[in-house]
Amino acid sequence: MARAREKPVTARPPAAGVTLWRRIADDLERAIAAGDIAAGEKLPGETEIAARFGVNRHTVRRAIAELAGRGLVRAARGSGTFVEGGRLAYPISARTRFSEIVGTAGREAGGRLVASRLEPADGAIARRLKIPKGTPVVRLDFVRSANGVPLSAGTTWLPAARAPDAAKIYEATGSITRVLAAAGISDYRRYSTRVTAAVADAIDAARLDLSPGRPLLVVESVDVTPDGKPITTSTGRFAADRVELMVEN
Amino acid sequence: MARAREKPVTARPPAAGVTLWRRIADDLERAIAAGDIAAGEKLPGETEIAARFGVNRHTVRRAIAELAGRGLVRAARGSGTFVEGGRLAYPISARTRFSEIVGTAGREAGGRLVASRLEPADGAIARRLKIPKGTPVVRLDFVRSANGVPLSAGTTWLPAARAPDAAKIYEATGSITRVLAAAGISDYRRYSTRVTAAVADAIDAARLDLSPGRPLLVVESVDVTPDGKPITTSTGRFAADRVELMVEN
């Protein structure tokens, strides 16, 4: 909405396969994520939003229904539509542990293993882990959440030879640190982090309980043991509406 | 495509305001951005893609037309559809200079000042620069490009008292380093960087020559002088299709 104030988003460019209601829902969600409308505050009325976007009120209703369906807002007949529940600040440092970050923010860390398998490392994973292409790696696909709200969907690969029981341990504990400890690796640190952004496709949308097309932070990282040898590489896809990355120099 | 292989994206969840063709276009773009299909390589044929997604070939054609319209692919009748172009690796370190990064990648750095003005620092900017709210700051809105392709649209704020001629010098040189040198500040470094993601709205789409809805990396940063005092703060919006951020620990 802050941007809408400086230039009306009603100046709609040609449709790019995204319905009007979806665009309005995204804009409202964006305003909420930006803190323009805080939790507990009321959205403008349907007729006002319709006027701002230059669309029919029904279209706005469709957008709000979407947000309500996602638990971002709650509509009350006669009163208005109210915003429910902020972004977690996620520091990227040499020693970043999900459960610590979430715990520090006063939320309860959770997650689940979606899938796991032993597979040969393809070119990209092999390069990241500095192993020959085709080397067996354990692949863990998981979703991480805070207070039950999914924050990221990710995949971690680690050399099977170094952590053959990775999947079983991760399924039981949900912790890479535990997986590595069981493999005799008590210390590791972040070596590199590569950040890009994407929009959620159908799979991520389902895993992260997002609408397709919502922005994601895509974080590819490599962790090394004290001798500098890569021990894991991961790709995490964070819901940008729920998480922001912090880099401290 | 790698994802399509492991679980069919044809398992479509309920439509969430995003057309099929858009979803397919996004999936193809994602595969391209992930390097699954490198520049110069050929996409699978329309009939194959249609079979994979369980949609009509025309729907695939619509998706490919979208990607072609954005210059990501080029279709050749009889031959197939080919991938064009790469992302610039953009390191985030204490001493990051746009022109150096672009030059190192063998591209020619460019850019233009879109707007500039003297304004009172609002709450957020004041906090970032550790100055009283309302203190006059110079605001510079600019677009940066490599080889003429826009990479980021951004805004930099700096205390007017320290660099009163900032706008004039930036307009002439396109360099913050030059602006600060003229103000007698020969050394500064990155203090903090905060990364999130968004989708391009109409304004950024126009400035970055993107389709609205494309993913952006949003980078908020603060630079300090050797005495630790904030000297500039910036917000940059990078086209995620063209730039990836690198964090070295």
Add this chain to the structure above:
DNA sequence: TCAAGTTGTCTAGTAGTATAGACAACTTTC
């Protein structure tokens, strides 16, 4: 208590999306 404002529901018509089939124009392979 009443008026104004707000969300909720119903009916109806038009434009865009998705599907389907067919054929044309071109490239690649044998």
Add this chain to the structure above:
DNA sequence: GAAAGTTGTCTATACTACTAGACAACTTGA
């Protein structure tokens, strides 16, 4: 050179999105 494969174009139909209008049910403020 012929067959197979690939993109390009045309016509047609069914479904969804978007618009419009109207009224119901509820809340809020004077």
